[in-house]
Amino acid sequence: DTGVSQDPRHKITKRGQNVTFRCDPISEHNRLYWYRQTLGQGPEFLTYFQNEAQLEKSRLLSDRFSAERPKGSFSTLEIQRTEQGDSAMYLCASSLPPRLSGGAGTGELFFGEGSRLTVL
């Protein structure tokens, strides 16, 4: 399978613990995105990278959240001192830059199946 892969698929943790999620994008995609989705809601933007550079970060993102993409390939999303409100599905997506995806505007995003976090 050459799609976006995320690991782990499900993580259960106790409040106050740290968790880390990994995302492996489609190999030729240089843009990588993190979204969060809670039940009954649409995905909410967290951050995105172009290669190893983090270009944008949501103002709603707590300082407990940090994302990296050190070599411009896979990315990690770490949540420190987890809270019950962090329970959600964390989605990763990747895309080609717009100039390689048909020209105008944003290219289509390819999503992974997500990493579900449950904080007890």
Next chain:
Amino acid sequence: AQSVAQPEDQVNVAEGNPLTVKCTYSVSGNPYLFWYVQYPNRGLQFLLKYITGDNLVKGSYGFEAEFNKSQTSFHLKKPSALVSDSALYFCAVRPSYNTDKLIFGTGTRLQVFP
């Protein structure tokens, strides 16, 4: 505020009938609009997008969407629904040229009955 609204939590339609899933948006400037679909236990999949040009956009699986600037709408349509179209559909908008993030609606569950 920049936002997307999907006014229907669920849409029910009989197989073979036309379907419409509604979406309205609120952004300043020219919007870039998208539809994604989420099947059970699967990741979100891109269906179609509107960037510029023809107001009627055709996408995957026979779906199309009509951009209406005056009504700030981007409704998803299909002439003849299939049971396999049953899924969760999300409308999304790129709020400005200077960002690559998408703002998603809350989703509409489409149920197609045989």
